[in-house]
Amino acid sequence: MSAKASPTKKKSIIIDCDPGVDDTLAILFALGSPELDVKAITTVCGNVPLEVCTQNALKILELAGRTDIPVHAGCDSPMIGEPIFGKFHGAGGLGKLVLPDPVTQPSPQHAVGKMAELLRAAKTNNEKLTICTLGPMTNLALLIKLHPELLSSIECVVSMGGAYRIAGNRTLTSEFNMLADPHAARIVYSAGLDYVALPLDATHQAMTSPERVSWFKGGEAGSPLAATYELLSGWSRNDPRRYGSDGGPMHDPLVTVYLVAPHLFQTELAKVFVECDSQLCYGQTVADWYGQTGEKADAQIVQKVNADGVFSIMSERIRSLSQAG
Template identity: 40%
Template sequence: MSRQRVILDTDPGVDDAAAIFMALGAPEIDLLGITVVAGNVPLGAGLENACRLVALAGRRDVPVLAGVERPLLRDQVYGRYAAIGAFSERLVGADSVTPASEHAVSFIVRQARAAARAGRPLTLCAIGPLSNIAMALRLHPEVAEGIARVVCMGGAFTALGHRTPWAEFNIYADPHAAQIVFGAGVPLVLFPLDVTMQALFTPADVVRIGATGGAPGRALAALMDEHDRSDMARYGRPGGPLHDPMTIAWLLEPGLFAGRPATVGVQVGGATSGHTFADFNDDSPRATVMTDVDEPGYIALVTDRIAALEEETQ
């Protein structure tokens, strides 16, 4: 089986760290690069976090590139845990890789054009605001021919938002970018809060990740302990979600998930800017919205793949 050629677009971020580790360690994925966007934290802090996570995973062959530092049109907003900034050395160590000099948008354009010429479209895995991808598609619409799909963590339909009552953060942070990507005609696989909040990592799961995952697992467990996502009032049971790794998990084991075809859109102005909506009855759907996940299978996959990454680096 040929490996999936993937660019991971991210704003690290605690759950971004889990997704990065999974992508770096997956033999099924040819990770072309990690592109960073402002979102959870400012661009500089996110870039530093990505570089240190790549170093910790022992994958210095994967380029890390800085991208767009602010939303396309709206005022800058950061994630709820923006004060994290750059991860502390106590949690993830001090070793780092040097980021590439090329801009992330240029990298996406160059790789997509090459993929189109080769007849092997690539996958964009987007787990932050969609600013980088939107810029690539708006400045160079032809690169859509080299993109097989955008697999995106974003949106909320039946679930309430987690940054505002009406919006999921990645979309809220740059709704105009989401509008561009959703309307570009590129196949979209969307993981909204409706599905990501179905799988909760309990304290026992975090301990297991730290005990079996070597240096990456210990770092991820430390980050999860430091920035606990548990919310009994909202979830009704112990544990907290890791949203972003679902995109990587779907690439590795799509059978863990179920979804529905839909056409999706986003509100870009007014009091509910960032709100996503879906038409599940459209005769020409352009997206698949994930609706269900096998919770034990997903948690096991995250745990096992991070453990396997450590084995590969020894």
Template identity: 45%
Template sequence: MTQKIIIDTDPGQDDAVAILLALASPELDVLGITAVAGNVPLDLTARNARVVCELAGRPDVPVFAGCDRPMARDLVTAEHVHGKTGLDGTDLPDPAMPLQDRHAVDFIIDTLRTEAPGAVTLCPLGPLTNVATALSRAPDIADRIARIVMMGGAYFEVGNITPAAEFNIYVDPEAARDVFACGAPITVLPLDCTHKALTTRARNDAFRAAGRVGQAVAGWTGFFERFDMEKYGSEGAPLHDPCVIAWLLRPDLFDGREVNVEIEVDSPLTRGMTVADWWGVTDRTPNALFIGDMDADGFFDLLTARLTRL
């Protein structure tokens, strides 16, 4: 039985790899891809999502443009990591496939209302603006979501855009607050997990040997790893967003615990911090499965094998 998913994303090289992993996996039925402003502005994220679909040979997957700014703040982007296009590192042609006319938020709402309750999993890979806006406009859909599996936040690792905050949550903390409060089951792949998914030289070489698509991925990872290697002194760059799709395919590769997660929205010092009660020191009810560890070798074996299929 296939699992129906909607990927909400702001590509971004690692978002692109996550989309490729999903499209290469017959266990997943990608109903649509919804673009949101984040790593780069919306016009580029909507373009990049279609570029990736065409690279995968899947122009049939509909792509919808969504929110072009956070719910209550100015947009913060990350060209310093991903380059001016968001997909620097591999030259690919502009997409021929059309952008859908419907707004991404309307697509999310309509799909969740049309499909059976519990049939659709939402996979946010960027700021949570589209998802939170859908929940705000249509609160009834919260009970129809199978699960929200998202990349964002941190506990021990704390922040990558500020000392206290991870980028996706920092860009739209009000949206993140609303999503964590919505009542749907949530799985979080935070920096504590994704920083273990490092693109070492051997892993990049394996991508290059994985055919045309793998070579594109190696170009992307070779570009954006320079930032993380300089910042963290690590051997490579973390592939954050593909961890979301890998958790859907192989949850046995990951380990975490059910905790309460709240989002700081008021303090200018800690805006966007994910306050995860990892040690259970409060009486707040757990609202998310917070992943803290992963089998990195198993993850990269899965990813490389699936890329070879495209």
């Protein structure tokens, strides 16, 4: 008698986010991927104010039929200074997409407390969690400061953020998530964890061309697929001089796609530093590609993306999520 193959163990993740058009797609992809077990959604001030982010997270889970996943609101401002907000998501955070007001409520526990609770449980069970950051790193930085004893239960931090070999998207040098709370990012990248970074270098390769957007057609009204098509259809930057093509860059979905299909990405190992002092370069991420600082390289920085592969698997998984509902 041959032994039965054991089922592949799901990867347990926390999605820390600021929904956000592209956060929405990252979450929907994760929920449509059987390889991933989303333990919680935590929100942070970023693209829109914290309260709006949290309401959007609840709306997304209701859209996907996954109200079993708790939503925990986190930090409503950066560690130092005043919040800045995104420019491309609209006042409600979801572009022109209108979703019903959520029926469910966020959990009363603070996001950082929930992160700690889940990591503590993982430690007890000799397991690990992957933390996905789709917005400013404020919540994760606070977790690191308050609960350093739990960091050994973090398998990896997979983040959308930074700009290395290309210009910033909010200032000359800085990507929005890093600029919104560089002090938090510096704490995170100094904690000695394992990191995967998906910077603008990668996300600007994943453009929403008309052909790729068409792959998301056909969803029934009110389905995740129909919502995704509407979001993608309105995401064009109309700036081919900058991006090399029509459409707009897909940022946050690359994080959750990476977890499922890392073969679609090529990375380079480096140590990451975050600038918090220079006025001109505030929020800039700097990579030590060649070991010049002598510090340990611990971040896999994505530099190449198979964009057609990314959009193909996104459409497959979000379509599957829609059919399951």
